[in-house]
Amino acid sequence: MDELQSSNISASELDEETKEKLKGDRIGDTLYSQSFVIKTLMCLSHEINCTKELEQDLCFLWDMTTDKDVCKYLFELQYPSLASEAIANCTEPRCVEILVGILANILLSDCEKSMTDTEIKLILDALITHDPLVLIQIMRFIEAMAIALPEKVCLLGEEIIEGRFQFILKYSENFELITYTMQALVRLTEGFKLDENEVNASLFKAVIDGFDTIFSVQTNNFEVEIDTAETSKIVKIFLNLISNMCAYAQRFHHDDAIPTSINQSGRLAITVCRILKHFSEEKNLFPVTQDFSEYIDAFQTIVTTRDVTLVQDLDNNFFRCCFGALCKILYILHGSKNEVVDVFNTVLEFIGVIICLVDEKAVLDEIKNIRYRRGIVVLNSLKESSRTFEFDISDKLRFLFAEFK
Numbered sequence: 410m411d412e413l414q415s416s417n418i419s420a421s422e423l424d425e426e427t428k429e430k431l432k433g434d435r436i437g438d439t440l441y442s443q444s445f446v447i448k449t450l451m452c453l454s455h456e457i458n459c460t461k462e463l464e465q466d467l468c469f470l471w472d473m474t475t476d477k478d479v480c481k482y483l484f485e486l487q488y489p490s491l492a493s494e495a496i497a498n499c500t501e502p503r504c505v506e507i508l509v510g511i512l513a514n515i516l517l518s519d520c521e522k523s524m525t526d527t528e529i530k531l532i533l534d535a536l537i538t539h540d541p542l543v544l545i546q547i548m549r550f551i552e553a554m555a556i557a558l559p560e561k562v563c564l565l566g567e568e569i570i571e572g573r574f575q576f577i578l579k580y581s582e583n584f585e586l587i588t589y590t591m592q593a594l595v596r597l598t599e600g601f602k603l604d605e606n607e608v609n610a611s612l613f614k615a616v617i618d619g620f621d622t623i624f625s626v627q628t629n630n631f632e633v634e635i636d637t638a639e640t641s642k643i644v645k646i647f648l649n650l651i652s653n654m655c656a657y658a659q660r661f662h663h664d665d666a667i668p669t670s671i672n673q674s675g676r677l678a679i680t681v682c683r684i685l686k687h688f689s690e691e692k693n694l695f696p697v698t699q700d701f702s703e704y705i706d707a708f709q710t711i712v713t714t715r716d717v718t719l720v721q722d723l724d725n726n727f728f729r730c731c732f733g734a735l736c737k738i739l740y741i742l743h744g745s746k747n748e749v750v751d752v753f754n755t756v757l758e759f760i761g762v763i764i765c766l767v768d769e770k771a772v773l774d775e776i777k778n779i780r781y782r783r784g785i786v787v788l789n790s791l792k793e794s795s796r797t798f799e800f801d802i803s804d805k806l807r808f809l810f811a812e813f814k
Contacts, residue, residue: 437478459501480518578619598653668716685734
């Protein structure tokens with residue numbers, strides 16, 4: 410998973426004037442001064458006048474939170490209490506942004522940490538803002554809370570998930586804010602931290618809307634840029650979130666609200682097809698990356714979710730698009746099988762899953778549409794590995810071998 414964004418510098422980047430400023434009572438083994446931190450935090454103990462000097466000092470404190478000793482010291486000074494009270498009373502968005510950003514950073518530090526329910530609620534109350542930079546840092550804070558203090562996730566209720574998260578995903582045009590909102594949801598839904606009632610069809614549709622805002626799925630050529638770090642990051646976040654929501658549907662939901670939304674989501678189907686089509690070109694597939702394996706795992710989770718019928722519904726063209734691209738990918742990987750064993754097996758199993766789900770005659774028709782040698786490689790590979798699958802496709806394989814000429 411991608412690291413959380415921070416605004417930081419290293420000690421080696423400090424100029425002589427700054428080093429001189431920080432000489433004295435150092436924090437742990439760092440260059441940083443306890444007096445500087447205390448002086449800065451004292452400005453939070455009364456009504457904040459967010460001067461340029463205070464903003465610069467807070468920014469520098471934010472930069473300092475890359476160091477574990479500094480984070481530990483801030484907890485010793487009760488920074489969460491000071492910051493939450495200051496945020497509740499501050500009207501300057503830039504100061505709120507920095508204060509929340511510091512909180513997000515220290516929650517992820519390798520030290521003992523804690524926050525009270527009251528402190529967390531004061532931060533969450535700031536979600537009423539419309540300032541995107543503040544909202545980005547609050548989403549970072551929520552993500553950090555889900556990682557460091559998962560027992561506090563229960564403080565997020567319907568008003569926040571439906572009222573703020575879904576609103577941002579549906580209506581925001583700020584790509585960075587949408588991305589961090591989805592990333593926070595990934596962490597919240599990992600391990601089923603978020604209440605099952607909050608993970609619903611309405612949230613799924615909002616996530617699809619947010620992703621579509623970034624990429625305009627039906628018209629934008631995002632697959633051309635999928636190998637770039639930023640595009641790949643967003644696609645992974647999106648697919649991880651959809652996979653987590655599928656896990657909720659599989660584990661908790663007795664109705665078919667989420668699966669029905671998935672089945673009806675043309676934009677999700679188009680996204681999966683376009684990603685597979687992109688990687689079916691050898692120049693895009695090699696060198697094989699961890700991202701590609703994660704995409705395939707996510708796709709398999711989605712199509713095997715209870716009551717999801719994306720591949721079984723032959724009218725939507727999803728099966729034809731995916732199956733042809735996967736067979737081509739497997740054939741390309743087969744030429745370097747010994748170097749990419751795990752990835753080869755991942756793709757092979759996904760093809761097996763699709764064959765298990767789809768009518769054998771429809772599968773035969775598609776295999777006949779691909780090159781004969783490619784079809785033989787796919788079928789022989791399935792025959793060699795089918796006993797390792799947790800599902801049975803032996804009868805379908807016998808049919809396919811008998812009819813594929």
